[in-house]
Amino acid sequence: MQAARPDVADFVKAQAPDLRNPESCPALVLNADFRPLSYYPLSLWSWQDTVKAVFLDRVNIVSEYETIVHSPSTDFVLPSVVSLKTYVKPPRYPAFTRFNVFLRDGFTCQYCGAPHELTFDHVIPRRAGGRTTWDNVVAACSPCNLRKGGRMPKQANMMPRNKPIQPTVYQLHETGRRFPPNYCHESWQDYLYWDTELEA
Numbered sequence: 001m002q003a004a005r006p007d008v009a010d011f012v013k014a015q016a017p018d019l020r021n022p023e024s025c026p027a028l029v030l031n032a033d034f035r036p037l038s039y040y041p042l043s044l045w046s047w048q049d050t051v052k053a054v055f056l057d058r059v060n061i062v063s064e065y066e067t068i069v070h071s072p073s074t075d076f077v078l079p080s081v082v083s084l085k086t087y088v089k090p091p092r093y094p095a096f097t098r099f100n101v102f103l104r105d106g107f108t109c110q111y112c113g114a115p116h117e118l119t120f121d122h123v124i125p126r127r128a129g130g131r132t133t134w135d136n137v138v139a140a141c142s143p144c145n146l147r148k149g150g151r152m153p154k155q156a157n158m159m160p161r162n163k164p165i166q167p168t169v170y171q172l173h174e175t176g177r178r179f180p181p182n183y184c185h186e187s188w189q190d191y192l193y194w195d196t197e198l199e200a
């Protein structure tokens, strides 16, 4: 069964922070091609870092909040979206981290599909020489992890739903787009096509 995904607009209404407070005004950071530097976690900068980058002439302001910060010499409207002036080539392969393994596997157990109690399972157990690598580690819920124990996939009759592979950054981005952030300012939405399928 698939749970209904909340609409981005619900997030905006439900969790809108106090935008009068600059601390609640991070900027969405886009690459020079106007795609987010990263989707998950979403590339956001604090207002301080954003203002610094504007003054260093490293970014263009794409959109602004209504929030203004005052300094002795000037007032500054906080950007809500900025884009880098110089294109940063994204790395081809992501780091092998626990988070990225979960993300590759869509935050679901690779044996039963459960989204809860996620742990990591070595498909080929460590004691049988299985290594801790992209192609041997999958997300598994703890009941499945327990059930499989130290057995080989065939012995346990438990095969991962997706063959574990090293994903590219692009693939992880595509997966990350299925998981919208808790909060999404309305000016960000044009750059974040969460869960949108383009129909030909």
Ligand SMILES: [Zn+2]
Pocket (backbone or CB within 6 Å): 109, 110, 111, 112, 113, 114, 140, 141, 142, 143, 144, 145
């Ligand atoms: Zn499971």
